[in-house]
Amino acid sequence: MNNRVTSGFNPNLFHPFFFVRKGLYKAIKKYAGELQGVLMDFGCGSKPYKALFNVEQYIGVDYNGDGHSHEKEEIDVFYDGKTIPFPDAHFDAVFSSEVFEHLFNLEEILPELNRVMKPKSKILITCPFVWNEHEVPNDYARYTQFALKHLLEKNGFTLLTTDKSGTFITTIFQMMVVYNVQYILPLFGFLMKISPIRFILKFLFILLPNLTGTILNALLPKKQDFYQNTIVLAEKN
Structure with missing residues (x-):
């Protein structure tokens, strides 16, 4: 397998x-x-x-x-x-x-x-x-x-x-990221086509909330x- x-x-x-x-x-x-x-x-x-x-x-x-x-x-x-x-x-x-x-x-x-x-x-x-x-x-x-x-x-x-x-906690942060991807990142338009800027935006609106949610989920009651x-x-x- x-x-x-x-x-x-x-x-x-x-x-x-x-x-x-x-x-x-x-x-x-x-x-x-x-x-x-x-x-x-x-x-x-x-x-x-x-x-x-x-x-x-x-x-x-x-x-x-x-x-x-x-x-x-x-x-x-x-x-x-x-x-x-x-x-x-x-x-x-x-x-x-x-x-x-x-x-x-x-x-x-x-x-x-x-x-x-x-x-x-x-x-x-x-x-x-x-x-x-x-x-x-x-x-x-x-x-x-x-x-x-x-x-x-x-x-x-x-x-x-x-x-x-x-x-x-993870559900709240997951839906936050979905909102970011569907409604926030498109606001940056052509800037998303520039690699360094795209990385920064994805860091802020995807990686950072995913990481924050992971840490809080480990620390707070599940x-x-x-x-x-x-x-x-x-x-x-």
């Missing part, structure tokens, strides 16, 4: 999504070993975390809709938004990261996921809890751990583990009632 995930999804402090993606990387790596055999990456996109899984076969499934370009992505099979084109009890495991918030018909899709999974097979899910609107217009929901538990149990799954990534992502491991009944 190649354990290397690209720097964009296992980032350093200069990355604008440092806290959210570092948290997801650590959480997915923590639970990846629970998934074995033939795995479906549902909503796979570019399969950024594929290297973390040691499975017999890794199949990427996605939906070709508005709001997200699939150019240069590694999708093996497209589905129509309702029916996953595989027979019953086909997969030993399912992984789905940052996808459920984009599914308006999640309660239709969960039975489909259940259908194509073998009995006692496992599904690993991550969902954002605090994040700005993205992939517009296909951004429909933010799920708490309690909502995910309810939806999964209602649709034939047993919850095995619930986890969170991010703390109150509270997770305000957090970045929910991570759920469940089993088909």
Whole structure:
């Protein structure tokens, strides 16, 4: 198994999504070993975390809709938004990261996921809890751990583990950096094209808040009632 995930999804402090993606990387790596055999990456996109899984076969499934370009992505099979084109009890495991918030018909899709999974097979899910609107217009929901538990149990799954990534502090600093990148740095216009000035601006508006958030998170109480992502491991009944 190649354990290397690209720097964009296992980032350093200069990355604008440092806290959210570092948290997801650590959480997915923590639970990846629970998934074995033939795995479906549902909503796979570019399969950024594929290297973390040691499975017999890794199949990427996605939906070709508005709001997200699939150019240069590694999708093996497209589905129509309702029916996953595989027979019953086909997969030993399912992984789905940052996808459920984009599914308006999640309660239709969960039975489909259940259908194509073998009995006692496992599904690993991550969902954002605090994040700005993205992939517009296909951004429909933010799920708490309690909502995910309810939806999964209602649709034939047993919850095995619930986890969170991010703390109150890292979430605040992550969203500060997102604001800086989306709304502050563009104000500097052509100055961002000058290398020394671009470095200084990124230092001030990306690196410095990431570093400050990291230090404060190490020193202050780590509270997770305000957090970045929910991570759920469940089993088909």
